Amino acid sequence: MxxxxxxxxxxxxxxxxxxxxxxxxxxxxxxxxxxxxxxxxxxxxxxxxxxxxxxxxxxxxxxxxxxxxxxxxxxxxxxxxxxxxxxxxxxxxxxxxxxxxxxxxxxxxSDRLILQTPYSVFEGETLVLRCRGRDEFRTVRNVTYYKDGSVSSYFLRLSDFSIPRVTLSYSGNYHCTGVVLIYAIIFLEKFSSRKVELQVQELFPPPELKTTTSQPTEGTPVTLSCETQLPPQRSDTKLHFSFFKDGRVIASGWKESQIFQIPAIWREDSGSYWCEAKAMSQNIQKQSNHVKISVKRIPISGILMETQPPGGQVTEGEKLVFICSVAQGTGNITFSWHREGMKASLGEKTQHSLEEKFVLSAVKESDAGKYYCTASNGINTISSLRVNVTMKSRSLFSQVNSSEKIGHLSLGLIGTQFILVGLSASALVLFFGPWSKPGTPWRHSGSSSRPPE
Incomplete structure (x- = not known):
């Protein structure tokens, strides 16, 4: 002690x-x-x-x-x-x-009547007030509780006064009065307690939203942190958090984590962000400040246009592919393909990509010329160098093929003639057989009979 x-x-x-x-x-x-x-x-x-x-x-x-x-x-x-x-x-x-x-x-x-209040009470909790008489004045009737001079509650008998889910507005000066029966004699006297200043404390201050950067570059991660502090007396209180952008929830439901991570942020993610913290058991909910996040884009650079077949040489009727690529640049990139001397573009594609293709499915002789591509992401627009596309004539290709076919056919016919001549000679020999010596009667070598004499 x-x-x-x-x-x-x-x-x-x-x-x-x-x-x-x-x-x-x-x-x-x-x-x-x-x-x-x-x-x-x-x-x-x-x-x-x-x-x-x-x-x-x-x-x-x-x-x-x-x-x-x-x-x-x-x-x-x-x-x-x-x-x-x-x-x-x-x-x-x-x-x-x-x-x-x-x-x-x-x-x-040493007073005859006191008002007892708790050491600490926080918003969202139940406030209990107790009006007590000293030992010899325990019999108290008609107990009345006051806040800032106004009656808050009245009880015929001595009773605790409970106020559930108090807010900061319940702070003030409290006291109580009661009628006491003195010394078991029929003698009533009204007493009043001293005023007690009661301060309902904030369970936690409005959270502060912090971000790793307010001007991130597209494609980079961003971390949002909803920061607040519980008092030591209520350090075991469980808080849950939610995050918002431009009036809509970006993290569904209430989460225990006060951190929200955006793995890769884009230009369309620019906006006003804030968070809310909530003590679930006390149903106390508070909103943070708003933080403006403006996402910056990386300008496009290093544009290049290539063709398939390589070098821009293609035969009439075949497919020609234009491949447009950039070394860097963020956001939606719009690629477009152009032919020198033409105002309108040949085609256009917009994607979250550093490379796109444009295809001419069957080229004609008139498609020969100089081609280039452009790329734009809203920050800058750049153009590639010109690529000269030349055509191989389909008729010349056909003549060469025909000559080759004719040559092959001629050789085939000559070979066929030689084969036929050889076959004919063999047939004659087989038919007539070898000639006999002079003065010898003729006979077929394949016959065993003699001719008549």
């Missing part, structure tokens, strides 16, 4: 303690604040009543050293995080892993 006066420490121990506190304060510059909680939760108590103070640090573990301060004076170092007291004053604490807490003002009263 805390004593009436500050704890006196030996000089050497005091210096060691100051050194420890100096190190702790340097660490606390980046640590979260500790939180003091009261049990019972009231900041006003009657004289002689006892309150338990508990110091909650960043870690859930209760082990470690806790420093307690009363009226800005160091009182005690404890190895546990809870102490008990019957004294009024301003109490604060810190732990090895937490910064110095916000102050808690505990009031000890």
């Amino acid at each position: 805390l004593g009436e006066s500050p704890l006196l420490l030996p000089p050497m121990l005091l210096w060691a303690l100051l050194l420890i506190l100096g190190l702790a304060s340097r660490q606390a510059s980046t640590a979260k604040k500790a939180v003091v909680r009261l049990s019972p939760p009231w900041t006003t108590i009657f004289k002689g009543e006892e309150v338990t103070l508990t110091c909650h640090g960043s870690s859930s573990s209760k082990a470690g050293t806790t420093w307690w301060y009363k009226n800005q004076q160091l009182q005690e170092m404890w190895s546990t995080n809870s102490i008990e007291t019957k004294q009024g004053g301003e109490y604060r604490c810190e732990t090895q892993d937490s910064a110095l807490s916000d102050p808690v003002n505990l009031v000890v009263s």
Whole structure:
């Protein structure tokens, strides 16, 4: 239990303690604040009543050293995080892993009637007020609660006053009155409590939307962050986030992540962005600032036009392909193909692409000439060098083919004639057979009979 006066420490121990506190304060510059909680939760108590103070640090573990301060004076170092007291004053604490807490003002009263309010209440929560009489004045009737001098609620008997889902407008000065039956005698007297200033705290401030850049280049990633801060007393509150662009939701539903990533942003994604944060259980929802994002395009450069067949030489009736490409450029690129001397373009295509093709399915002799292509993405327009397209005549090609065919046919006919002559000679030999010697009677070599004598 805390004593009436500050704890006196030996000089050497005091210096060691100051050194420890100096190190702790340097660490606390980046640590979260500790939180003091009261049990019972009231900041006003009657004289002689006892309150338990508990110091909650960043870690859930209760082990470690806790420093307690009363009226800005160091009182005690404890190895546990809870102490008990019957004294009024301003109490604060810190732990090895937490910064110095916000102050808690505990009031000890000897009045006959007090109004008890919680140490902290945040928007969206239920506010509970309790009007109490001292021990000998416990019998209280006709209890009335006031806010800023106006009646808020009336009870025939002593009762807590609960206000669900309070907003910041419920901040103000509260007090209560009641009629007390004194000493069990039929003697009634009306008492009023002292005024208590109650501040309903903001559960979290409106979020701030931050972006990696407000002028990204097309095709690059962009990260949006919806940033807000919960108070140490409500650090376990769950927040959900949603992101918007030009009045429409871009991330469906409420997400636990406060980060929204755009893998590749384009010119049409330019606009006004904002986010909203919502405490689901308390139904508190707040909107961020608006951030204007203007997406920049990369100008087109390095245009080139090629043909298939290569070199622009093509035979009449065949297909000719013009391939137009650029080395870099973002956004929708419009490619168009042109013939020198003609005002109208031959064709046009718009795509998210660095290369497009245009095809002439069957060229004619009149299609010979100089061709080029252009590319535009709304930032700049560039043209390629001219490519000269020449035609091979289909008639000349046919004459060459015909001559070759005639030559092949002639050779075939001559060969056929030689074969026929050879076949004829063979047939004669077979038919007549070899001639006999002079003076020898004629006979066919294939016959065994003799002619008649």
